[in-house]
Amino acid sequence: MPKAAPARWLAVLLLLLTLAAGAAQAGAVVETEHVRAELISEAAAVRPGQTFWVALRFDIRPGWHTYWKNPGDSGEAPRIRWRLPEGFRAGEVHWPPPQRLPLGPLMNFGYAGEAWLLVPMTAPGRIEAGTVELAAAATWLVCKEECIPEQGEFALTLPVTADEAAATSWAEAFAEVRRRLPQTLDGAMLAPLDADTLRLELGPALRQVALREAWFFPDAYGLVEHAAPQLLSSGEGGPVLQLRRGELRGAPPDRLTGVLVVTEDLPDGPMATAFSIDAPAAGPAAGGIGLAAALLLALAGGFLLNLMPCVFPVLSLKALHLVEQSRAGTRAVRLGGLAFTAGVLLAFLAIALALLALRASGEAIGWGFQLQSPAFVLALAWLTFALGLWLSGVWSFGEGLMGLGQGLAEQRGALGAFFTGVLAVVVATPCTAPFMGAALGYALTQPAAYALGVFLALGLGLALPWLLLALFPTLRRVLPRPGAWMERFKQLLAFPMYATSAWLVWVLSQQSDARGLAYALAGLLTLALALWLWQASRAAAPAWRRLGGAIGLAALGLLAGLLLALPDGRVAGGAPPAGPAEAYSAARLAELRAAGRPVLINFTAAWCITCQVNERVALSTQRVGEAMRTAGVAYLKADWTRRDPAITRLLEAHRRSGVPMYLLYPAGGGEPELLPSVLTEDLVLARLAGAVAARAADATVPGQP
């Protein structure tokens, strides 16, 4: 072998150096004066179809820092532009909780020492090549006092494996960073305090925690002044952070999203935990246009309630009464109208007060809560059945008092009208829940006086048509003339009442067991027999009358006994939902979301008619079922038939106070979409297609922060 000339060695050396430099350029590490950045993977190899974690990791020179997704008052978030092999899909950047970086009067959010930009990477189901190269061009700003924009090209080559991929030496660090990622905190609410201040109510989950410190990092610019002090205090519903509003003034924001970092005092020292917060606004401060608009809406809503199926029969009675009364004096009619209105308002007031009192004592309940009690449902079933029997003419009340003078008859009419009002409200509740859920949910987050105002406006709306008819005789001309048709009509109305009763018994069967059902049916039988006996005894001799009264009392006693003995329906877990739906749980949702699957959650209750109708016509149909299967949509059912604080909180997080509610989480991540309360098959199919499209779009556009 001839000796090579030194010049030739030099040339070879230069070539090698150039090659090495070239390799470094396309390598996984970029070193600048201020950072050492590296593209790393948790798994040592890529397995087809698998989602694995990669990260752009920065070692930052002491004194310098890089930025969070919201950099604060100045600065810029890093950006990654991926160049991936075909079929690979990069998810959104998962940002570890940032640090506060105060700078004179300014505040920045970012990372000192070390920064991780975590990205879930999904491999396609088939990979032909033996190795794949994940390439990225990244830009980032690194600042001390002065700022330097930097950039780098990264390439990470990984082998492809058919087996479970081995972990790299980074795996432990990945797990640690993931552990520190913000967790979802449900139940946070935003309430504007005044023109300058926002109140971020952190919710009951943090109530029991000894918080030493808390800081809220807003996701976006302008809503919160980054540098202003944040005052932590404790409120009724948990800790409260007061935030100074940022430059974007004007209408208060309708939601606030960001990351909350709390420092907790633990026996072995303070511990910081990060939560991601999505706080909907609880509504504007009481007073002003917000209140006026809410009252008007409630009034209109109450008016519409007159047409709901549960209210209609009761109010038809009212109509009949009015037709009958139009023969009587104007005074009697007016009195009746006012008494009816008073009955409606008092009943609404009583329910609202009970609801507020229970909530104040910490119960997680919402509107329609009455129907979550099996005893209430049973009593209502009996009541509607008794009313049905009355309409059918099986029994009657009051005839014996006829002829005792006009004055008393008027009073009796007024009393009757009052209780008709109460009755209308009581049977209206199952309809108000789905119909007014959003409005009432909003009202319940307001101060008590405000909420009561909204409830009363709702009641006034319900009573309004009847009140107007009673007060203005000219309006009554539209009513048909009284006649024999009224008796037939009354008998016809018995059937909606029986139907309501039958439906309530079915609801009860969902809440209770077979014994509860037996009690309910025994009660119905007792009721029918007792009312018939009582009526029959009325026309008989005094001794028989007394016997009839005694039987009536005995029957009432028996019914009360049955109510008390009613098995408590809170069977753990409840009945498994029928069909393809799985029972909702927060853990199951988190699991499905982590897997990137689209999820449809159906918030429902057996006593909610709208929910049942929606399920029949829109959710349980064959076409929708097929669409869900092809789109890989997971279908969860959150059953609120019985009380469930976890579901109540989730409803409240979306500013609802009752069912139905439908949430559709898109594929691959992102905010859920709230579907309308009244569903059609076409609407559901369109939205499902949208959720699939979100996934398809994700697959073609590489994720970018």
Add this chain to the structure above:
Amino acid sequence: MQNRVIHLSRRALMLSALAMMGAGLYLQPGAARAQAQVGQPAPAFSGVDSRGKTHRLGDYRGRIVVLEWTNHDCPYVRKHYGSGNMQQLQRQAAAEGAVWLSVISSAPGKQGHVTGRQADELSRERGATPHAVILDENGAIGRLYQAKTTPHLYVIDGRGSLAYMGGIDDRPSADPADSAGARNHVAAALAELKAGKPVSQPMTRPYGCSVKY
């Protein structure tokens, strides 16, 4: 017991309210915060320019005034001066009769701090044509306007009320290549004011380096 709890929490509330007021006073010298807010009268100021001349905001009543916070060493400022973007905007403003005041709030010894002569030299070198460069060494005007970044721009209309505050455009990066197709918020605000229309985007996110107070 119940009473005691309520009593304590009320006291805690009052104490914390006091503490917050104290913090507010401490952080905002001059307590009454004449904050720069769009739609409100722009805070009055007076400042000395690179040639020793004093400028008061009130001097320019009836004319549109543009305030530009700047720091010639900041990469985001260099992006807009290097591409000629800022100079072009200054010419547009002058053509529309507006007064352009560049403000340097860098403290002595910090990045971007310059003497009057250096400031004029920078304008000559870069072909910049501001009406004046105001040297705000103690940061008083910057704090008054809560200027956060360089660049950070404010437009004040002829009646003296603040019509625009925020970034120069909607491309928050230091890369000149990103400027293509950007919406220049200041140019748009000037054009809208000239046409007698309300400014369609009166507040945007300012971006850039922090002001070196």
